[in-house]
Every structure is written in structure tokens, then in C-alpha cells.
Amino acid sequence: MARSPAAARPAPARSMRLLLATxxxxxxxxxxxxxxxxxxxxxxxxxxIVHHAVADPRNRRTLLAAARTGHLGPTVFRSRDNGRTxxxxxxxxAFAQGSGRIVDHTFxxxxxxxxxxxxxxxxxxxxxxxxxxxxxxxxxxxxxxxxHPQRKAWCGGDQDGTPDGAKLHSILIDPRDPRxxxxxxxxGGVFESxxxxxxxxxxxxxxxxxxxPDPAPEYGHDPHCVRFAGGxxxxxxxxxxxxxxxxxxxxxxxxxxxxxxxxxxxxxGFPLAVDPRDPESLWVLPMDGTSVWPRTSxxxxxxxxxxxxxxxxxxxxxxGLPRSQGWWTxxxxxxxxxxxxxxxxxxxxxSGEVWGSRDEGRSFRCLARHLPHIYAVEVAAE
Amino acid sequence: MPxxxxxxxxxxxxxxxxxxxxxxxxxxSYTGAAEVGIAVPVLAPELPPTVGGxxxxxxxxxxxxRFRIVDEQGDVRRHIKLFVGNALTRDLATPIPAxxxxxxxxxxxxx
Numbered sequence: 001m002a003r004s005p006a007a008a009r010p011a012p013a014r015s016m017r018l019l020l021a022t023x024x025x026x027x028x029x030x031x032x033x034x035x036x037x038x039x040x041x042x043x044x045x046x047x048x049i050v051h052h053a054v055a056d057p058r059n060r061r062t063l064l065a066a067a068r069t070g071h072l073g074p075t076v077f078r079s080r081d082n083g084r085t086x087x088x089x090x091x092x093x094a095f096a097q098g099s100g101r102i103v104d105h106t107f108x109x110x111x112x113x114x115x116x117x118x119x120x121x122x123x124x125x126x127x128x129x130x131x132x133x134x135x136x137x138x139x140x141x142x143x144x145x146x147x148h149p150q151r152k153a154w155c156g157g158d159q160d161g162t163p164d165g166a167k168l169h170s171i172l173i174d175p176r177d178p179r180x181x182x183x184x185x186x187x188g189g190v191f192e193s194x195x196x197x198x199x200x201x202x203x204x205x206x207x208x209x210x211x212x213p214d215p216a217p218e219y220g221h222d223p224h225c226v227r228f229a230g231g232x233x234x235x236x237x238x239x240x241x242x243x244x245x246x247x248x249x250x251x252x253x254x255x256x257x258x259x260x261x262x263x264x265x266x267x268x269g270f271p272l273a274v275d276p277r278d279p280e281s282l283w284v285l286p287m288d289g290t291s292v293w294p295r296t297s298x299x300x301x302x303x304x305x306x307x308x309x310x311x312x313x314x315x316x317x318x319x320g321l322p323r324s325q326g327w328w329t330x331x332x333x334x335x336x337x338x339x340x341x342x343x344x345x346x347x348x349x350x351s352g353e354v355w356g357s358r359d360e361g362r363s364f365r366c367l368a369r370h371l372p373h374i375y376a377v378e379v380a381a382e
Numbered sequence: 383m384p385x386x387x388x389x390x391x392x393x394x395x396x397x398x399x400x401x402x403x404x405x406x407x408x409x410x411s412y413t414g415a416a417e418v419g420i421a422v423p424v425l426a427p428e429l430p431p432t433v434g435g436x437x438x439x440x441x442x443x444x445x446x447x448r449f450r451i452v453d454e455q456g457d458v459r460r461h462i463k464l465f466v467g468n469a470l471t472r473d474l475a476t477p478i479p480a481x482x483x484x485x486x487x488x489x490x491x492x493x
Binding site: 047069070071072073075088089090092094095096097098099100101102103 | 408409445446449450451452453454455456457459461462488489
């Protein structure tokens with residue numbers, strides 16, 4: 001009997017799981033779908049620096065984790081049984097011999113298009129783009145980017161960039177077209193390819209880069225996190241070093257939407273999360289970007305800010321979070337949302353706490369503490 | 383053979399010499415042992431095996447190990463030290479005299 005398309009889809013999720021990538025290994029938090037009781041499990045890869053761990057939304061079996069240790073080179077581990085067993089990549093992301101470049105670590109992992117079931121992309125530090133066609137077993141450089149004659153002009157040298165190393169992140173694959181890709185780079189900016197990574201062009205018009213001599217350059221910006229709006233891949237949201245932005249395609253000029261944030265809080269931060277069910281809804285988590293850039297919760301009072309109108313206005317959400325002396329840093333991969341109704345929102349701090357809300361940010365509670373420095377929080381349905 | 387020393391398989395028709403390699407704990411998930419004997423092809427009787435030759439052979443026996451200590455441009459990674467006998471080297475062309483041990487050290491710094 002022929003299988004119907006519906007039969008090929010994974011069965012409905014029975015539980016929720018968060019993948020917590022930390023500086024000392026991988027942990028998971030699991031709950032029923034009501035998201036009431038969370039159970040912490042782990043560690044896996046204890047002692048490995050796990051920058052990112054993702055689940056494949058196209059099936060409920062495949063997980064990838066980007067790992068290195070303080071002394072050993074970078075690699076990628078993959079699981080085909082939902083994290084019970086792991087295998088190391090046969091050929092991890094590595095730059096071409098003779099290029100003179102070295103992958104310090106794989107920073108960002110992204111599942112490919114639904115029509116390409118075993119394709120994954122990886123972004124590295126320093127900036128490199130890699131593709132796997134076999135669910136993470138072997139990786140090839142996307143030479144249309146890595147060997148692009150303009151790459152060095154776009155990115156600067158491999159020693160430039162953020163304090164933890166220059167990065168390629170926010171790999172977005174248009175759900176309507178597997179050849180239409182976006183990437184973000186710190187530093188470098190946002191870039192777009194319409195031919196599967198063969199060629200790239202900068203997409204930064206309207207974004208400030210006030211740390212450069214020319215505050216409105218074509219490239220060289222510092223996007224921290226770029227996401228598709230929920231359910232609308234013609235809209236992108238961006239948390240940048242210099243504010244929060246929105247881009248509506250086919251336009252190519254970003255609109256600053258962070259100027260309406262309270263002046264005392266500012267519009268600096270690292271992560272940005274969207275509501276999968278509402279393209280107008282997004283969350284940011286502000287960090288102090290004044291003076292020497294402490295990159296902690298402004299005033300020691302952590303909060304997320306939510307917009308329900310595409311960034312025209314923002315509402316502070318801090319119920320359940322510390323009222324004072326909460327000096328958190330939350331990294332760009334460490335805030336995410338689930339696809340439940342109402343939407344759940346989760347974030348992890350560099351001080352090893354995980355906080356969650358199951359009511360779209362109206363109230364938060366601590367789901368785990370005493371973990372290592374958290375790099376990334378991702379949702380995996382089981 | 384001392385306990386705890388694993389030997390790599392080698393084909394019967396290929397001349398090979400076995401070099402003992404001491405493996406630091408971060409790499410024992412690959413080898414399962416603190417010391418392994420690595421069979422290295424003999425290219426010519428007068429040519430001793432080199433550090434690079436041993437690392438190529440060790441990767442054949444334990445896939446993935448070499449890339450954790452040598453980067454894609456062929457350089458020894460920053461926090462890795464290699465000793466041939468008591469001599470520190472970062473040169474993969476360093477010969478390994480008969481009977482000498484190649485020791486891999488993973489140097490940690492900070493937390």
C-alpha cells in the first residue's frame with residue numbers, strides 16, 4: 001500500500017525536550033506537553049565545549065552536537081536515535097588544505113530544507129560555511145562562500161571579530177526554496193544567496209555600524225542573531241550590536257525597530273526569538289551595552305521584552321525573574337521558543353540557569369540551575 | 383607485550399615497524415588505552431618512521447584522532463605537545479629512532 005504523505009510525517013510529539021549546550025557538556029530538560037514538571041538529565045560529553053546542539057525537525061531521531069575541548073580540535077557528534085548513542089563525524093568541518101585557515105570551533109548548526117532530509121549546515125569560528133548531505137557524517141566547505149574573492153573584505157581577518165572569536169551564525173534556509181539562504185556574521189553582516197551558496201551578496205542596508213569609520217557601510221556589521229518571522233520567511237528580524245531591526249522582502253533596507261525600547265534599557269542584546277505562530281511577535285533579552293559593554297542585564301534587573309506588532313512597541317516581561325542583583329548574560333543561541341499554544345519561551349544564562357515560561361512570557365520560573373556556562377538552548381520534540 | 387598496550391593490525395605483505403605512542407586521557411575515547419603500538423609502513427630500510435607517518439597510521443587505526451591534534455593545514459594544534467623520547471617537536475617530519483616512544487601531551491590552561 002502506498003504511504004500517504006501524512007504517514008511519512010513524524011507522529012505527534014508526546015513530550016517536550018530542551019537541549020542545553022554548555023561549556024562543559026550537554027544536558028537535557030524533559031517535560032510533558034503541559035510543560036509543568038521538568039526533569040534534568042546529563043551530562044553527555046562531560047568536559048567538551050558544546051557550542052550548539054540541535055534536533056532535526058524533519059524527524060525525531062537525529063541530533064547534532066558541535067564539540068571541542070580546551071586542547072583538542074573541533075568536531076561534530078551525531079545521533080540517529082535521539083541522543084541515546086552518538087558517533088563522531090567521519091570528516092568534521094575543516095577549511096580546504098592550502099587555504100591557510102583553521103576551524104577553531106563549529107559554532108552554529110542548522111537543519112536543511114524539508115525536501116533535503118539529510119542536509120545540514122554548519123557555521124564556524126572563524127567565519128566558514130559547511131554543508132553535510134549525510135546527516136552530519138561528512139562535511140564539505142561551501143566554497144561559494146569560503147573561497148569567495150570578497151570573503152576577507154566582508155569578514156576581516158580571522159583574528160578580528162567578537163571576544164570569543166569571529167563567527168558565522170544564523171543560517172536560515174527559506175522553507176519555500178532550498179537554494180535561498182541567509183547567513184549572519186560577527187563581524188561581516190547579513191548575506192544572502194539565491195543559488196544554494198554559490199554566490200553571496202551583502203544585505204545590510206539600513207543597519208548601523210557605528211563602531212566603523214563609515215557608520216553605514218555595505219558590510220562589516222555585527223548582527224548577533226537573525227531569525228525568520230514565525231510563519232513568514234519574507235520577514236527577518238535581527239538583534240544587532242547596534243539595535244534591533246526588521247526586514248520585509250523583497251525590500252532590501254532594514255528598518256530599526258529597537259528605537260522604541262526604553263532608553264534606560266537600550267536595544268543591545270544577543271538572542272532574538274520569534275513566535276512560530278505569529279509573524280508579528282518576537283522577544284529580545286536586553287543586555288547593558290553602555291560604557292565598556294558589561295553585557296549583563298541592565299541595572300541587574302533581568303527582563304525579556306516582547307513585541308506583538310512587528311517591533312512598533314515593546315512590553316517588559318519580568319514576572320518571576322529576579323527583581324534585583326540579577327546580573328545575567330544570555331548568549332545569542334540561548335533563547336528559543338516552542339511551537340505549543342500558548343507559546344513557551346526558554347533561555348539559559350552564562351551562570352548556568354535555565355528559565356522558562358509556558359504563557360508567552362507573562363511569567364517565568366527557573367527550570368534548572370548550577371549548570372555550566374550555557375551557550376545554547378534548543379527545543380526538541382519527542 | 384605489556385598489559386594495556388593495544389597493537390594495530392597490519393597486513394602481512396607490507397613491511398612495517400611498530401612505534402609505541404603514549405596517549406593522553408582526552409584521546410583515550412579513541413584508543414581505549416594509554417599506550418598503543420602503531421604499525422607504520424617502512425618506505426626504505428634507511429628511513430626511520432616520522433611523527434607525521436605515525437599520526438597518519440594512528441588515524442587509520444583510530445579514525446578522527448589525528449584531526450583533534452593536527453589542524454587542516456597540517457600544523458600541530460596550539461595546546462598539543464609532541465615528544466619523541468624527551469625531545470619536544472612540532473615538526474611532523476621529525477624522525478623517530480628505533481625504540482623511541484612518541485608521547486602526545488594535551489596541555490590544559492585555565493578553567
